[in-house]
Amino acid sequence: MTRVAVLGAGGYAGGEVLRLLLAHPAVEVAQATSEQHAGKRLDFPHPHLRGASTLRFAPHDALEPCDVLVSCMPSGELIRRWSQVSPLAARIIDLSADFRLGPVDHARWYPRAPRPAELPEFVYGLPEWAGARLKDARWVAVPGCMAHAALLGLLPLVRAGLVRPEMVVVDAKTGSSGGGATPDRSSHHPERASALRCYRPTGHRHTGEIEAATERFTGTRATVHFSATAVPSVRGILATVHAFAARPLEDANEPLRALASTYREHPFVNVLRANASASPFPEPGPLSGTNHCDLSVDVDAERGRIVVNAALDNLVKGAAGTAVHALNLMLGRPETEGLGFRGLHPL
Amino acid sequence: MTRVAVLGAGGYAGGEVLRLLLAHPAVEVAQATSEQHAGKRLDFPHPHLRGASTLRFAPHDALEPCDVLVSCMPSGELIRRWSQVSPLAARIIDLSADFRLGPVDHARWYPRAPRPAELPEFVYGLPEWAGARLKDARWVAVPGCMAHAALLGLLPLVRAGLVRPEMVVVDAKTGSSGGGATPDRSSHHPERASALRCYRPTGHRHTGEIEAATERFTGTRATVHFSATAVPSVRGILATVHAFAARPLEDANEPLRALASTYREHPFVNVLRANASASPFPEPGPLSGTNHCDLSVDVDAERGRIVVNAALDNLVKGAAGTAVHALNLMLGRPETEGLGFRGLHPL
Amino acid sequence: MTRVAVLGAGGYAGGEVLRLLLAHPAVEVAQATSEQHAGKRLDFPHPHLRGASTLRFAPHDALEPCDVLVSCMPSGELIRRWSQVSPLAARIIDLSADFRLGPVDHARWYPRAPRPAELPEFVYGLPEWAGARLKDARWVAVPGCMAHAALLGLLPLVRAGLVRPEMVVVDAKTGSSGGGATPDRSSHHPERASALRCYRPTGHRHTGEIEAATERFTGTRATVHFSATAVPSVRGILATVHAFAARPLEDANEPLRALASTYREHPFVNVLRANASASPFPEPGPLSGTNHCDLSVDVDAERGRIVVNAALDNLVKGAAGTAVHALNLMLGRPETEGLGFRGLHPL
Amino acid sequence: MTRVAVLGAGGYAGGEVLRLLLAHPAVEVAQATSEQHAGKRLDFPHPHLRGASTLRFAPHDALEPCDVLVSCMPSGELIRRWSQVSPLAARIIDLSADFRLGPVDHARWYPRAPRPAELPEFVYGLPEWAGARLKDARWVAVPGCMAHAALLGLLPLVRAGLVRPEMVVVDAKTGSSGGGATPDRSSHHPERASALRCYRPTGHRHTGEIEAATERFTGTRATVHFSATAVPSVRGILATVHAFAARPLEDANEPLRALASTYREHPFVNVLRANASASPFPEPGPLSGTNHCDLSVDVDAERGRIVVNAALDNLVKGAAGTAVHALNLMLGRPETEGLGFRGLHPL
Incomplete structure (x- = not known):
């Protein structure tokens, strides 16, 4: 032992x-x-x-x-x-x-x-x-919880050269448990229960962590535009990564293939496919208590946007x-x- | 297997x-x-x-x-x-x-x-x-979920002759998952999210189940006054059993001893004691996903009331x-x- | 002015x-x-x-x-x-x-x-x-919020001699705003968000307030068995009054008539009737911000119980x-x- | 009348x-x-x-x-x-x-x-x-609710030429009431209560509405990258507009001035300033039932991002x-x- x-x-x-x-x-x-x-x-x-x-x-x-x-x-x-x-x-x-x-x-x-x-x-x-x-x-x-979610979604796209590294928007939504066990006004239940507030629109420290990690793991340092929004839950993070195609895609499934091949052998990261479930979107609820991260990717071909959503339990x-x-x-x-x-x- | x-x-x-x-x-x-x-x-x-x-x-x-x-x-x-x-x-x-x-x-x-x-x-x-x-x-x-919670709290008191069997009030609070997976108006999120409604003040079928089970397990059939209230959660039941002393208690801890001795050897029922925890009240939240039931008992000696609270996850x-x-x-x-x-x- | x-x-x-x-x-x-x-x-x-x-x-x-x-x-x-x-x-x-x-x-x-x-x-x-x-x-x-709800439901029944004054159970459910604006552990959002806890099973001070008020307004002092339970909302109280018939009822609608006639001229108290609404139960949600109290009454003729539910916004x-x-x-x-x-x- | x-x-x-x-x-x-x-x-x-x-x-x-x-x-x-x-x-x-x-x-x-x-x-x-x-x-x-929030935040910046119109990301968060009163699986309380899901990462129809309105009101048609995320509330929208500076700002307050001067005479749009409140972020909770929209703007000068948050009650x-x-x-x-x-x- x-x-x-x-x-x-x-x-x-x-x-x-x-x-x-x-x-x-x-x-x-x-x-x-x-x-x-x-x-x-x-x-x-x-x-x-x-x-x-x-x-x-x-x-x-x-x-x-x-x-x-x-x-x-x-x-x-x-x-x-x-x-x-x-x-x-x-x-x-x-x-x-x-x-x-x-x-x-x-x-x-x-x-x-x-x-x-x-x-x-x-x-x-x-x-x-x-x-x-x-x-x-x-x-x-151990990585920061929001950085962790964003990186699992973003890194495969950066490494594959699919997205423009200089323009990545990460809009992260988080429950209250990430703020820790010490009470204060912003975590007081009557103030927090219905909160839907972008409490850190700019300057969040996970920005630097994500940027540094893109360089460490892919050789390319992304510029990350990060905002964090408090939502009315206790556990869980959903990080929405808005990235932009660096080149014409082979087809609409190329980003999905990049994610799926990256995590094929990794037991804790699941790439969701449309229609495989009555709940086809990554969401942290059913992941509470687990060490899993669910990912999805969507493409707006006309506007050149690739959106990755990553959900996980911030405490696990x-x-x-x-x-x-x-x-x-x-x-x-x-x-x-x-x-x-x-x-x-x-x- | x-x-x-x-x-x-x-x-x-x-x-x-x-x-x-x-x-x-x-x-x-x-x-x-x-x-x-x-x-x-x-x-x-x-x-x-x-x-x-x-x-x-x-x-x-x-x-x-x-x-x-x-x-x-x-x-x-x-x-x-x-x-x-x-x-x-x-x-x-x-x-x-x-x-x-x-x-x-x-x-x-x-x-x-x-x-x-x-x-x-x-x-x-x-x-x-x-x-x-x-x-x-x-x-x-398998017993009904609300009957299950109420019975675990009530049966030791009835068996010990501590409470008057003809006058037991059970006020049960329940989340939405007990209503099943089929949508209807009352479970529609905008209608249910803030619900605090006593949807079955009288006539709930678990009444009969609790009454029958008191007879089955203690030989004394209690008369149970049961109401069920929907609260804004998904999982979990809290059953509050208001019972009334049948005789003067030896001391204020006699009901606690009746509960504790009943469940001493039973791994899934926990009798909470005051001050043993920063969260000394039975509540279903931390029991979500578990097969545990938490119980507490309080006594109003002046008015002769014994209150048992029982919390469990209705789905587990x-x-x-x-x-x-x-x-x-x-x-x-x-x-x-x-x-x-x-x-x-x-x- | x-x-x-x-x-x-x-x-x-x-x-x-x-x-x-x-x-x-x-x-x-x-x-x-x-x-x-x-x-x-x-x-x-x-x-x-x-x-x-x-x-x-x-x-x-x-x-x-x-x-x-x-x-x-x-x-x-x-x-x-x-x-x-x-x-x-x-x-x-x-x-x-x-x-x-x-x-x-x-x-x-x-x-x-x-x-x-x-x-x-x-x-x-x-x-x-x-x-x-x-x-x-x-x-x-100004009366206490939970006493207020309970009294509006209970007083007409006591005054009309419909219920036994020595045995009234009040099971009150309350949101977090009643605890005030000062943060502490029990109101910290991660601890309170899913709370369903009977935090005051006995000894709540509103007990005395309700008992005194029954005497003041009806001449008969009721003995009140009061418990307070925290539920996962911010605003609102639902008080469930379990009372017991003092005599055979004229018919099942006698308690309803007692409530309705009491409040007929009072603009802020509404006695709900079954089937008049898709939401026939008193609940505090739609009363948030209003000065209204909704009441309902149900009878279990077989067991002699009369249940009144009273909902209001604790802050209004x-x-x-x-x-x-x-x-x-x-x-x-x-x-x-x-x-x-x-x-x-x-x- | x-x-x-x-x-x-x-x-x-x-x-x-x-x-x-x-x-x-x-x-x-x-x-x-x-x-x-x-x-x-x-x-x-x-x-x-x-x-x-x-x-x-x-x-x-x-x-x-x-x-x-x-x-x-x-x-x-x-x-x-x-x-x-x-x-x-x-x-x-x-x-x-x-x-x-x-x-x-x-x-x-x-x-x-x-x-x-x-x-x-x-x-x-x-x-x-x-x-x-x-x-x-x-x-x-009447404009769509999410378009409405996004436009109130975005239009002043586009009209002032402060942001690059070809690259605007709108990450909108919404409660469940926007989906209407008809129950279905995704709005069933047990499925929706803890939902934090980007249910429309691309292709949301409000995209077209926002793009058309930028042209209508400013003469410049923006390209809008829109995603909609369901959060665990009933009422309310928070639209986070991530835009990018089209030119060096006069100073960090230039975007704030653009918003404030736009809405100075408009009674329903409030531009929040830091430190003016214990709740300095736009959030829809306290706006429930009102016809008000709260706006804030933040600048990441180093990365050239301007973030506007807009909160309103989707039903009002x-x-x-x-x-x-x-x-x-x-x-x-x-x-x-x-x-x-x-x-x-x-x-």
């Missing part, structure tokens, strides 16, 4: 990491830390863990050596504690934004984050694209599930181990 | 039966029938089954012999087809109301249902109370999960096999 | 009081106070007041003399400031619980509230029942609208002035 | 037209027709009209002469009945798509609609842009309210008459 500690496990992503790891056949959850809930049982903040464990939260400083550390602390925290924390684990998987970007991009998008002289180099853990690099990785940064495929997926790959375990849940419908 | 066929598998309960059985280690899904979806793949109406099976729906008449038949057809259908269907399976688990009541109660509450001269005798499959009878059962009727503990639970018991398998999912939070 | 000041106008009830008064033809809003928003425009916390006023919030201490004061401060605040505030206004309408109960009941249900030696005597402002007393009132206490009929209704009556204005909004459907 | 008949008044837009007209001081509702509800009272399908009228629906064929006809029939119906209906009213306001487009565009986007040899010429009733033409209009076509500003607004202008009444409702918050 691999001994895994979860740092900052009192929030929503932490709760999902715990849910997945407690049911993982090759993992033992050695520790879970939370300043707020130290001394309490795991199910105190996480009602879905009732009966799943008798473990109690430890304070961060009580962290002991382990095989793998999964950090769910907010951005800025792992960087700040790097010198104390990093020696305690052979491998580290971080869910924050601390190590997703190279030094130049990091300085630009997170100018106020405390930075060590030398930023440790993490593998950007987009499993379907990081591939073999994850197997040998010591340190892995967009966070905790990808952490476990990366863990499986790092440990040489079967890719889908502990990630078999298929979702619920209706929900 | 036990070969199981699912009759009427195109609706919501059928979809959940399929989800659970397709992941069950001791079961092979041999057939799934649906008139509406005959010839289509299981994931056509059930998006959460994408990738889980290549099976296609057969029409009802194509049903072949199997070890166990799970019928999810609407009430009235299995009775009507009894002579053709019953010889095909050694064991039958029915999710409809056809066989939940004895002949007298059935005639009273379902006066228009077609009835064979001799109604086959099914075991009323409330697992925590039917006990050993389920192990030997050939035919099992209230339908498909109990079918699988019964199947496990009938087959001598571990009680929780295939039912390990713990739920999601937040949701 | 009557000059009205609104004390504690930064919360949800205050926002609705302002909305109604700013459009009221006989009223001038002289001041609105809020500690949190002092100096800000009214539409800063209240987006629906954009363009409706250029007034800015004053701090509480800046309150100046006015004709009528409407206080929306939390319970305990007006009592505490009584000696400073009460001389400033000829008439005071209070939306808190400070003055709803007589001294004995107040001490029992609000033991920690600061109390002056002599509690000022307010008229309990249930307009349809307080009647002429409101016209002469100097001080009016349950708070701000009743304040304006009382104001109209106190000022001798037309009862419905400024309260003509009919609601939206669908919503 | 102007006598107005409402044709096809049994649906959601019809219900809102009736709500507004019944409270309009200069209008008498002479007739309301509905095939489905003929003979029933207006409040049978429209619970929010309880007490507002004793009128009953007539069948379409019973339509009598009137001053103004408002048609809420589905697209295709008014065209089909044109020869019978048009002689009955001096003025006609149509809420369908029948007369929004010129003959060429109509044939392209509605190829299956029955078309008279000569399509009557309607004024495209976008009030803030149609201006004086509405005053003299005999026939007015996007349908019934604009019909009444046009009616006011046609009759020479005050522009805001009957349209004074300010909305509710929270909702």
Whole structure:
């Protein structure tokens, strides 16, 4: 059994990491830390863990050596504690934004984050694209949830040269759980329940993450026009990628083929085809709790637009599930181990 | 592997039966029938089954012999087809109301249902109370979802003689999925999304089911005053049982002890205690997809009222999960096999 | 024009009081106070007041003399400031619980509230029942929102001697806006969005308010068994009153006649009849923003139960609208002035 | 009093037209027709009209002469009945798509609609842009709800030459009420309640409407890349317009000035400024029931993107309210008459 500690496990992503790891056949959850809930049982903040464990939260400083550390602390925290924390684990998987970007991009998008002289180099853990690099990785940064959805849809088109990289619009819609477990006015139920608001029309940090990742994985850096809109749900992201044909398409199905061939061997990405289902559109609802991403692609031949929609659960495929997926790959375990849940419908 | 066929598998309960059985280690899904979806793949109406099976729906008449038949057809259908269907399976688990009541109660509450001269005798499959009878059962009727929740809360109090059986009020709140997959005006999203309506203040058929079950399991027939209210959710039931002390309580915790001792050995029923959780109230949200029921009990000593709240997922503990639970018991398998999912939070 | 000041106008009830008064033809809003928003425009916390006023919030201490004061401060605040505030206004309408109960009941249900030696005597402002007393009132206490709904349904039955007063169950369902504008964990959107939780099974303070009001208005004090359940909506209350026949009914419509005759002349209470509408059940959705309460009554003759359902908007009929209704009556204005909004459907 | 008949008044837009007209001081509702509800009272399908009228629906064929006809029939119906209906009213306001487009565009986007040899010429009733033409209009076509939102945001930028007309992306989010009152699978509550699905990524008919209107009102025809996404709400649209600077901006506020100066004199369009509110983003929630549209504009100077967000209530500003607004202008009444409702918050 691999001994895994979860740092900052009192929030929503932490709760999902715990849910997945407690049911993982090759993992033992050695520790879970939370300043707020130290001394309490795991199910105190996480009602879905009732009966799943008798473990109690430890304070961060009580962290002991382990095989793998999964950090769910907010951005800025792992960087700040790097010198104390990093020696305690052979491998580290971080869910924050601390190590997703190279030094130049990091300085630009997170100018106020405390930075060590030398930023440790993490593998950007987009499993379907990081591939073999994850197997040998010591340190892995889990992508941001909206970047994750957008990239799974966009990368095949950029790599195939189908779309103009200088003009990509990503309109992402997100539920409230991405904002975390700390209450504030904008997440107060009477204010949020009917919210349909573009809370970040420009300047969202995932912009930089998507741009950097297009370069990393395809060699071509896209210019990404990103907006994020809050919708009245708790879980789930739908990223709509509006891209524009770089050349005449062979036929209307060429983008679909690019997506389908990219993910043919990847168990967690499904490319939906019209008419195959009574629910032919990617939507996050039935993916809640799963590590799956559903994609679709549509073409407006007359106007030269290619639209990809990508749906996923921000807390699983967009966070905790990808952490476990990366863990499986790092440990040489079967890719889908502990990630078999298929979702619920209706929900 | 036990070969199981699912009759009427195109609706919501059928979809959940399929989800659970397709992941069950001791079961092979041999057939799934649906008139509406005959010839289509299981994931056509059930998006959460994408990738889980290549099976296609057969029409009802194509049903072949199997070890166990799970019928999810609407009430009235299995009775009507009894002579053709019953010889095909050694064991039958029915999710409809056809066989939940004895002949007298059935005639009273379902006066228009077609009835064979001799109604086959099914075991009323409330697992925590039917006990050993389920192990030997050939035919099992899964309780109605709201009756199920109310009974788990009420039965321990009646059996212990704590409450007056002639005066029990059950105020049940339910999501929309209990109404099934067929659209109508009252389930049309603009009409249902903000619904908070007591759509069945009196005369709900689960009244008879609860009354009959109190007699069956405790020897005392309660008089139940039942109302059902639609709330703005999809999954889940909260049944609030208002009962009245039959005698002075030993102390304020006596009802809690009655519940806790009843379910101590039962893995799917959890009795919540105050302060053990940041979410100390039974609520169906985090139970979505699970086979668990959460209970709490409160006492108004001054007025002599004992209030039990019971929460469960109507499609799982209230339908498909109990079918699988019964199947496990009938087959001598571990009680929780295939039912390990713990739920999601937040949701 | 009557000059009205609104004390504690930064919360949800205050926002609705302002909305109604700013459009009221006989009223001038002289001041609105809020500690949190002092100096800000009214539409800063209240987006629906954009363009409706250029007034800015004053701090509480800046309150100046006015004709009528409407206080929306939390319970305990007006009592505490009584000696400073009460001389400033000829008439005071209070939306808190400070003055709803007589001294004995107040001490029992609000033991920690600061109390002056002599509690000022307010008229309990249930307009349809307080009647002429409101016209002469100097001080009016607006009823609690859930008590208001329950009482409108229950009082006609008690007065007519139709139900047993010692056994009344009130199961109230409520949206999140009743909890006010201050964020906390239980109102955090991811925790509240799917909530279906009986958060106050016993001991709710509206119990005492309902019991006292039955005595005040009918001469018979009912014993009320009250529970409050949070449902996934923002606005609205549905109170289900389960009462029990005190004697054989003349016929099944006797309770309906009792309700209908009580409210025949009252413009804001509607008694729904079966089949008169495609939406025959009282539900708060289409009543949002209105000062209306919809009632229905059903009878289970066999078991002797009479069920009344009462729906209203907790922020309007349950708070701000009743304040304006009382104001109209106190000022001798037309009862419905400024309260003509009919609601939206669908919503 | 102007006598107005409402044709096809049994649906959601019809219900809102009736709500507004019944409270309009200069209008008498002479007739309301509905095939489905003929003979029933207006409040049978429209619970929010309880007490507002004793009128009953007539069948379409019973339509009598009137001053103004408002048609809420589905697209295709008014065209089909044109020869019978048009002689009955001096003025006609149509809420369908029948007369929004010129003959060429109509044939392209509605190829299956029955078309008279000569399509009557309607004024495209976008009030803030149609201006004086509405005053003299005999026939007015109310814009489509999503087109309406997008155009209010886009037109000022195109007219000012600020954005490249050949590359405009409109990502519209919509509630379920836009789909009308007829139930189907996609609007069935369990399927729709958590929907976040881009149901029309390309080919939406409002594309043509927006393109044609840019040409009509600015002289420059934009190429519009339009997608429509269903979100979990009932009312409301948020249209996010992603446009690209055609030239260097004078400063970051130039687009804001273009919007603000365009709508300075228009009472129903509000341009939001950052920090002026605790809710600084356009969102349809607090606009429910109102005839207002909220706009905001943001600039990504580095990437040359200008983002406009436009929020409105699809059934009011996007349908019934604009019909009444046009009616006011046609009759020479005050522009805001009957349209004074300010909305509710929270909702």
